[in-house]
Amino acid sequence: MSQKTNYTSFLFLILLMLAIFTLFAADIMLGSVKIPPREIWNVLIGNSSNVAWENIIFKIRLPKAITAILAGGALAVCGLQMQTLFRNPLAGPSVLGITAGASLGVAIVFLGSGLSTSIYALRELGINGSWLVFIASTAGSAFVLGLVLMLSFRINDNVILLLVGIMVGNITLSLVSIWQYYSHPDQIQDYVLWTMGSLNGVDRNALKVLGIVVISALVLSVGISKMLNILLLGENYARSLGLNVRYARIIIILSSSILTGSVTGFCGPIGFVGLAVPHLARAILKTADHRWLTPASFLTGAAIMLLCDIIAQMPGTASTLPINAITALIGSPVVIWVILKRGNLKF
């Protein structure tokens, strides 16, 4: 809060942007097909004659890298908001059933309407298909989060509320499982592939939707920083500070479900980034002020997601690992590191 903290926080944000820039470049350079850096530059400035490379870069690597930035950032900001709203360091998109809700929404699209709307058919629909996935998954997230929140009016204990969130998430997922059991194998395959999480499935049209949605939700998230700061003290203090708590809850739920719902709809449920990154941002910035934490979480989330994507591609080999496995592999040590370093985990 003092002048010095502002200065270091600002420096940290600049460093993060540099890191993202470097990782972004690396992410585009690395992949199963080897393209020399000079050629990548030529492709980017439109000086290349190699159509295959052009396709690889513009249709695969560039959208994927941008998706990584949007997805990582969005999940991290959602996690930060969840941890503040529920005043619980263990809250996050995947813990409170938001991801499960998005899964339900996506399952409705994938499993619900016959073979014709498998993910490939959705691509045929173009931008309308993207919006459909976005709306379904966001509605699913908002539905489950709203349900958890309604229960939260009757539950005062945050730990219990978190448990209830996990239970609601489990119920949602088992409903989806039962549904899966009665579905056609082809539909299941699409759905199961989706659940593994992937940054590859986002084409240009989907990217447009994701970009618009995430950036608007992010603007909203930064705009409600003061509200989030007040909520850090708990709802009773927030009320005595003149905050309309019910309204604040609705706004935060809305922005969280849009952030996680859209990302989950397009990339599948990606775990751990939402839980771990806010702690990393807090540990480095040493502040509780959301005016700093929101941008810092977004940038840290984006950088970590790019890193995860680079690792998932296993540069030099032809195979790719599921992104979900990598985020857990990177995310869990981060949480453990924060616990060891600070001796505790605070929201």
Add this chain to the structure above:
Amino acid sequence: MLSTKNLRIGYSTKKRSHDILGGPFDLQLQRGQLVCLLGPNGAGKTTLLKTLTGMLRPISGDVYLEGESVFNITAGRLSRTVSMVLTDRQYPGNMTVYGLVALGRSPYTGWWGNLSKEDERVIRQSMEDAGIGHKASKFIDRISDGERQKAVIARALAQDTHIVILDEPTAHLDLPNRTEVMLTLKKLASDKNKAIILSTHDLDLALQTADILWLFDAKGYLFTGVPEDLVLNGSLAKAFPLHHSFFDLQSGSFRLTQSGNKARVRLLASGLQSIWIEKALIRKGYKLTGSEDCTFIIQCKPDENQYEIIHMIQKKTLIAGTIGELLKIMESLE
């Protein structure tokens, strides 16, 4: 300033059935006063405070703030008139004392929460008034309970309200910190002309600092008045019906009722020594007597700083240097 009319407090559990904790109350709160709310656990102290601040609806009656019902005042305006310190003791990490106190300014800042020069001045002043200015840059989860309580009080002060309501601000604190917090609040009430209400279990301290006592009994009746009046008219004894202790009108404090079944002792001493030996003997269960019909006679020699113990039956005389030794000798003689 703040007043209530026919206020009945409690929780409405289901339709038509209420858990009435107390009332009807007609209370008055004036500026410059420190009011201590006392009462046994579960009497409804927190409920009353929550109702006074408009956080909880009363069963019936109303709370008025300068003639206007608190339930009609917008949250924003209320937050500039009444500030609170709650019993909530869960604090976020990575928040400095300054950051916490700064949140008290949020009713006055814009949507982005930017602090003006005036805001910063108020924050500094509040920290100084609460006696936590020296810890401004420390994290609130890394300071002691007493310091944290002062930080929370500073946050309420930064809200710059006429009324400050505190729910058990001295709980979990040691005696020096309790005293300091109470004296700080008393000073704020009179210096800054604020009306301060606090609930506490600390009767001794409340009797010495409060301008007005609000005294809950277990049946939901509230005695109000100046502490000394409540002591003399017996309200205090009524509010705290006790089995194992009694309110000593002489000393103005509670004392345990000791049922002594040990030997009778005649104490020949004076001054401070006499008071403290008496306390020790009562604690150990000896009966004090003024007559010759006793088992022990204890004689103090103030100049030599030693105690002479005479066992009347065994006809023995022993000398002790401290009260501890004295008690040991008496035990061995019995």
